[in-house]
Amino acid sequence: xxxxxxxxxxxxxxxxxxxxxxxxxxxxxxxxxxxxxxxxxxxxxxxxxxxxxxxxxxxxxxxxxxxxxxxxxxxxxxxxxxxxxxxxxxxxxxxxxxxxxxxxxxxxxxxxxxxxxxxxxxxxxxxxxxxxxxxxxxxxxxxxxxxxxxxxxxxxxxxxxxxxxxxxxxxxxxxxxxxxxxxxxxxxxxxxxxxxxxxxxxxxxxxxxxxxxxxxxxxxxxxxxxxxxxxxxxxxxxxxxxxxxxxxxxxxxxxxxxxxxxxxxxxxxxxxxxxxxxxxxxxxxxxxxxxxxxxxxxxxxxxxxxxxxxxxxxxxxxxxxxxxxxxxxxxxxxxxxxxxxxxxxxxxxxxxxxxxxxxxxxxxxxxxxxxxxxxxxxxxxxxxxxxxxxxxxxxxxxxxxxxxxxxxxxxxxxxxxxxxxxxxxxxxxxxxxxxxxxxxxxxxxxxxxxxxxxxxxxxxxxxxxxxxxxxxxxxxxxxxxxxxxxxxxxxxxxxxxxxxxxxxxxxxxxxxxxxxxxxxxxxxxxxxxxxxxxxxxxxxxxxxxxxxxxxxxxxxxxxxxxxxxxxxxxxxxxxxxxxxxxxxxxxxxxxxxxxxxxxxxxxxxxxxxxxxxxxxxxxxxxxxxxxxxxxxxxxxxxxxxxxxxxxxxxxxxxxxxxxxxxxx
Numbered sequence: 001x002x003x004x005x006x007x008x009x010x011x012x013x014x015x016x017x018x019x020x021x022x023x024x025x026x027x028x029x030x031x032x033x034x035x036x037x038x039x040x041x042x043x044x045x046x047x048x049x050x051x052x053x054x055x056x057x058x059x060x061x062x063x064x065x066x067x068x069x070x071x072x073x074x075x076x077x078x079x080x081x082x083x084x085x086x087x088x089x090x091x092x093x094x095x096x097x098x099x100x101x102x103x104x105x106x107x108x109x110x111x112x113x114x115x116x117x118x119x120x121x122x123x124x125x126x127x128x129x130x131x132x133x134x135x136x137x138x139x140x141x142x143x144x145x146x147x148x149x150x151x152x153x154x155x156x157x158x159x160x161x162x163x164x165x166x167x168x169x170x171x172x173x174x175x176x177x178x179x180x181x182x183x184x185x186x187x188x189x190x191x192x193x194x195x196x197x198x199x200x201x202x203x204x205x206x207x208x209x210x211x212x213x214x215x216x217x218x219x220x221x222x223x224x225x226x227x228x229x230x231x232x233x234x235x236x237x238x239x240x241x242x243x244x245x246x247x248x249x250x251x252x253x254x255x256x257x258x259x260x261x262x263x264x265x266x267x268x269x270x271x272x273x274x275x276x277x278x279x280x281x282x283x284x285x286x287x288x289x290x291x292x293x294x295x296x297x298x299x300x301x302x303x304x305x306x307x308x309x310x311x312x313x314x315x316x317x318x319x320x321x322x323x324x325x326x327x328x329x330x331x332x333x334x335x336x337x338x339x340x341x342x343x344x345x346x347x348x349x350x351x352x353x354x355x356x357x358x359x360x361x362x363x364x365x366x367x368x369x370x371x372x373x374x375x376x377x378x379x380x381x382x383x384x385x386x387x388x389x390x391x392x393x394x395x396x397x398x399x400x401x402x403x404x405x406x407x408x409x410x411x412x413x414x415x416x417x418x419x420x421x422x423x424x425x426x427x428x429x430x431x432x433x434x435x436x437x438x439x440x441x442x443x444x445x446x447x448x449x450x451x452x453x454x455x456x457x458x459x460x461x462x463x464x465x466x467x468x469x470x471x472x473x474x475x476x477x478x479x480x481x482x483x484x485x486x487x488x489x490x491x492x493x494x495x496x497x498x499x500x501x502x503x504x505x506x507x508x509x510x511x512x513x514x515x516x517x518x519x520x521x522x523x524x525x526x527x528x529x530x531x532x533x534x535x536x537x538x539x540x541x542x543x544x545x546x547x548x549x550x551x552x553x554x555x556x557x558x559x560x561x562x563x564x565x566x567x568x569x570x571x572x573x574x575x576x577x578x579x580x581x582x583x584x585x586x587x588x589x590x591x592x593x594x595x596x597x598x599x600x601x602x603x604x605x606x607x608x609x610x611x612x613x614x615x616x617x618x619x620x621x622x623x624x625x626x627x628x629x630x631x632x633x634x635x636x637x638x639x640x641x642x643x644x645x646x647x648x649x650x651x652x653x654x655x656x657x658x659x660x661x662x663x664x
């Protein structure tokens with residue numbers, strides 16, 4: 001009989017609490033780095049929550065389950081792993097406290113633990129139902145109007161427009177890198193990220209296309225160089241192929257060259273059926289052709305291939321495999337460069353940028369298989385020498401400026417940390433530039449439900465009509481508008497906490513159908529405050545001051561969802577606070593308006609940076625799904641079989657994969 005452990009709610013709390021204690025050491029802008037040492041003596045220094053959690057040797061299945069949820073979330077959004085654990089632990093504590101205070105229903109269950117588990121599961125189900133059906137609209141109406149709407153042109157413009165604020169735009173990236181790399185280099189890396197996006201922005205294409213391109217081709221687009229300061233990171237023209245010349249070219253000056261990509265081996269033309277060579281017993285050749293004759297025929301055939309390449313003007317051979325010694329010797333005689341064993345990702349990027357098709361059969365080379373390069377030369381980056389190529393007449397085929405990113409770091413671990421943070425920032429931007437909403441019709445219906453529950457507080461029927469029509473437009477704008485960012489430092493949590501509490505009060509007085517109980521809103525609202533409490537854990541007074549200042553922008557004596565325009569949109573919120581009137585809660589409170597009044601820089605502590613509203617929404621959904629999953633586990637069944645991990649391809653040479661393999 002295999003051993004079985006009953007899993008109670010307190011066991012779940014203990015497991016998540018242990019993970020929380022680990023990530024709290026590096027949480028927040030003032031958090032430190034965590035140092036791990038492996039059995040081999042190798043050290044790993046990191047502030048990334050995902051890398052810290054994956055480096056732990058976790059034997060308990062529930063802990064591995066939680067870490068797997070964190071990894072799946074961070075791999076899609078690039079951020080929020082430490083906040084994920086913090087919110088998860090806080091929610092579980094709130095649910096446990098609430099479940100213990102529920103009326104005793106032990107007559108229905110065998111024990112009190114079973115009753116608490118059933119109550120906790122009910123809370124988890126209601127929380128997830130609320131998040132899937134209403135949370136998005138609640139954020140759009142109660143949080144998004146107090147943020148910024150950043151355009152893609154502000155990210156990628158080489159010369160900022162007069163109304164834009166590039167310093168404000170880059171704070172989204174700077175605040176992200178601040179929590180991953182520290183205060184010293186966050187501005188430098190954020191500027192470098194914007195430069196990369198400018199180079200890879202496709203004209204007349206969606207903004208997400210550049211982000212997808214950089215994310216998908218990141219292993220081929222960057223080169224890690226150890227032993228140099230991070231400030232030495234830079235962009236270089238063209239593409240860096242992470243291999244050295246197998247046959248170097250005797251030419252030293254930069255000049256246009258023609259290159260061809262081979263996906264297979266350069267080999268003689270396949271023999272016909274009558275030319276098959278047969279070998280008999282005793283080492284005697286039964287056919288007229290001997291081995292010597294075959295070798296001579298093979299060499300003549302390869303010479304024909306090289307001669308054909310010379311006739312086409314080809315002087316650079318790029319190969320996905322290792323070629324034979326005969327091919328290298330003939331290429332050297334013909335003064336052709338040969339680069340072998342190029343990775344699949346780099347060959348795919350080269351083919352896309354050059355507009356050529358790799359050749360699988362050396363006898364079928366056409367003009368469409370030949371690309372013209374501005375130069376092909378060796379380049380020394382750190383202690384390694386690579387091949388550096390640039391593309392000619394690229395503006396005729398593509399609308400980008402190809403560049404390669406050189407990421408420098410003091411050591412191998414620091415360099416990998418910067419590379420991972422850079423790619424995570426690209427993933428974060430991908431989520432940020434995706435619209436939050438589903439459809440405007442759905443949003444309007446749910447917004448009408450919100451306002452129908454609060455219509456009893458209005459004294460005039462015409463006012464209620466104005467409220468409804470105004471907020472229908474507001475919901476459509478906020479839900480469908482991507483790239484909504486909010487000042488960091490707990491602003492999102494404070495605003496959503498207030499919106500949840502107001503929504504809970506409306507549910508108490510509403511005569512409509514209840515989709516969830518007000519206790520669910522209280523649970524989520526209380527758990528949200530754990531994030532700013534940890535951010536300002538060094539000063540409780542600072543926490544209260546910031547909370548008071550942020551909530552001071554909310555309307556007085558009215559519901560959060562009933563923000564009416566009683567003045568011109570250009571009027572500042574600071575002036576509105578003094579008069580008790582507030583501007584329209586439009587999600588397009590853009591930077592150009594806030595720049596004129598300098599509102600949020602004074603009141604919302606813009607110096608703390610910016611964070612994505614879409615990423616915050618995805619984080620809450622992932623946490624609530626994880627809560628529901630862990631609370632549905634009844635028992636742990638111990639087996640004696642080995643743990644099977646996902647096998648990795650030998651061709652995967654990314655730094656993150658090698659790091660994970662070493663940790664495994």
